[in-house]
Amino acid sequence: MSGTLSPIDKAKFVAAKRAVDYVEDGMKVGLGTGSTAAWMVKCLGEMVRQDGLKITGVATSTRTAELAQKVGVPIVTLDEAKWLDLTIDGADEYDHNLNLIKGGGGALLMEKIVATASDQMIVIADLSKQVETLGSFPLPVEVIPFGWQTTKALVEETLVNLDVLGRDASLRMNGATPFITDEGNYILDLHLRRIGNPRQLSLVMNQIPGVVENGLFIDICDVVVIGNGDGSVEVRDINNGTVAHEQIDVVETDNLFVDIAD
Numbered sequence: 001m002s003g004t005l006s007p008i009d010k011a012k013f014v015a016a017k018r019a020v021d022y023v024e025d026g027m028k029v030g031l032g033t034g035s036t037a038a039w040m041v042k043c044l045g046e047m048v049r050q051d052g053l054k055i056t057g058v059a060t061s062t063r064t065a066e067l068a069q070k071v072g073v074p075i076v077t078l079d080e081a082k083w084l085d086l087t088i089d090g091a092d093e094y095d096h097n098l099n100l101i102k103g104g105g106g107a108l109l110m111e112k113i114v115a116t117a118s119d120q121m122i123v124i125a126d127l128s129k130q131v132e133t134l135g136s137f138p139l140p141v142e143v144i145p146f147g148w149q150t151t152k153a154l155v156e157e158t159l160v161n162l163d164v165l166g167r168d169a170s171l172r173m174n175g176a177t178p179f180i181t182d183e184g185n186y187i188l189d190l191h192l193r194r195i196g197n198p199r200q201l202s203l204v205m206n207q208i209p210g211v212v213e214n215g216l217f218i219d220i221c222d223v224v225v226i227g228n229g230d231g232s233v234e235v236r237d238i239n240n241g242t243v244a245h246e247q248i249d250v251v252e253t254d255n256l257f258v259d260i261a262d
């Protein structure tokens with residue numbers, strides 16, 4: 001299996017591998033969703049199986065719950081866990097304040113609930129997710145299916161008064177039918193291009209009837225671990241203002257690569 005990882009997968013893997021260093025015995029850990037978070041779940045599974053790490057996971061999607069089960073990470077509900085030590089998740093965009101856009105994979109609602117119920121949130125990403133200003137990635141907004149077209153019109157109307165460049169919203173599709181979230185809702189993707197005031201936008205969006213949650217994560221993320229295709233990582237901690245650079249050892253013959261298919 002040596003040399004099978006593409007540079008982008010290697011970047012995601014090393015970010016995940018570095019982030020799981022934060023996980024200690026006995027912790028309750030929020031498990032994010034997406035291709036980067038999947039590496040983190042696999043890393044944790046290996047630590048549970050090989051090193052006897054004792055943790056409890058709370059999954060942010062059914063996809064992640066299935067993967068956790070497959071790799072041996074014990075899962076409980078958030079209500080059983082009540083509060084978490086740490087959540088590790090991917091992101092679609094992060095800015096220099098570590099504010100995020102999430103929800104590209106459609107799991108933003110559970111992701112935000114779980115991250116907010118955690119002492120610390122660590123984002124794992126490759127450099128392509130870094131932006132000066134949020135908004136190039138379409139902002140996902142979860143809405144209830146009832147009256148979604150009215151909600152969409154209200155959302156677009158509300159955007160006129162906000163500091164954004166684009167104002168179009170599109171219903172996320174899954175082939176010929178609307179994409180349905182784990183909670184049975186729809187997603188509107190807002191093509192804003194530039195979000196001048198993410199805090200204001202987030203507050204205003206969540207006041208519109210029919211909107212369940214939006215994909216802006218403001219003041220939730222504490223640390224970003226940025227992986228690179230050469231195996232190096234950068235660890236930025238917003239609370240203590242530190243930036244560290246490290247090299248991660250990647251042994252592609254690990255069980256991680258040969259045992260577990262997605």
Ligand SMILES: O=C(CO)[C@H](O)[C@H](O)COP(=O)(O)O
Pocket residue numbers: 032033034035036037089090091092101102103104105106107108111
């Ligand atoms: O928010 C998310 C899912 O709702 C993901 O974390 C985000 O889309 C990043 O995914 P990936 O690691 O596959 O790029």
